[in-house]
Amino acid sequence: MTTDRESETSYENPLVNLPDHLLVEIFIRVPVNDWAKLSCVKKHWANLFKGEYLWQAALAKTYPFASLAKRWPGPIPRGLSKRRFTALHVSRYINSPDVERNEIVGHTYLFLKEQLDISTMPPPSTILHGTIIDQFIACGFPKDKAYELASLIWLAVIDNLEENEKSFQVLKRLALEGNVRIYFAV
Numbered sequence: 001m002t003t004d005r006e007s008e009t010s011y012e013n014p015l016v017n018l019p020d021h022l023l024v025e026i027f028i029r030v031p032v033n034d035w036a037k038l039s040c041v042k043k044h045w046a047n048l049f050k051g052e053y054l055w056q057a058a059l060a061k062t063y064p065f066a067s068l069a070k071r072w073p074g075p076i077p078r079g080l081s082k083r084r085f086t087a088l089h090v091s092r093y094i095n096s097p098d099v100e101r102n103e104i105v106g107h108t109y110l111f112l113k114e115q116l117d118i119s120t121m122p123p124p125s126t127i128l129h130g131t132i133i134d135q136f137i138a139c140g141f142p143k144d145k146a147y148e149l150a151s152l153i154w155l156a157v158i159d160n161l162e163e164n165e166k167s168f169q170v171l172k173r174l175a176l177e178g179n180v181r182i183y184f185a186v
Contacts, residue, residue, distance in 0.1 A: 023048060028058045032089060055081035063088045072104055074135040076111045086110065094149075094156050104139050105149060108132055112157045116170050125174050129154070 018026075023045070027038060039049040048054050059066055059081050066088060071078065078084065087106025094105050112132065115122045122128070129150060136146035161167040 020048060020053070024054045024057050027054060028061050052081055055085050059085045059088075066103065069103055072135075072139045074138040075131055076104070076107050076135050078103075078107065083107070083110065094152055104135065105153070108135060108149075109153050109156060112153055113160070116157060116161065116167075122170065 027035070027045075027048070030038060035049065039046045062085070066084060079087070084103065084107075087103050087110055089106070090109050091102045091106030094109060112128060115128055132150040132153060133143075133146045136149055137143060141149065158171065161170070
């Protein structure tokens, strides 16, 4: 004999018995900003967000031309579907004329953010700035556009750093180095 609670769970919550491919199809139609909340509902759903299948589907649905983008030269990696989706999503807020360049802008943002957030002692700003500019030039950007994009990415990353002691120390070190000039056209 089933209790009211057991029958309520199985009859009122149809998502419990849906196969993964249908859950993925539902999830990729939900706004990206709600994905973190969705992944907290059930362990199974969290595992879907950790897996590659959901990110491949989201990439194909949201950025259908991303699969046509060719590999680019340079030190900044392209990554798996989750990283590519994140890079394309982030790049919409920085710059965006065409998909391939759009993606490299996003990957560059992620690269710089990781260097400043994750590293206990990030490389000097001159090395990071040079790496970013070299990456853009290797991808065919004109030198002035490479400098402009590098500046936009630095500003975006600095603007999105968490307000904590580590971020303060990173910004203090960058200010003390003083070698990097951020060009910003108003």
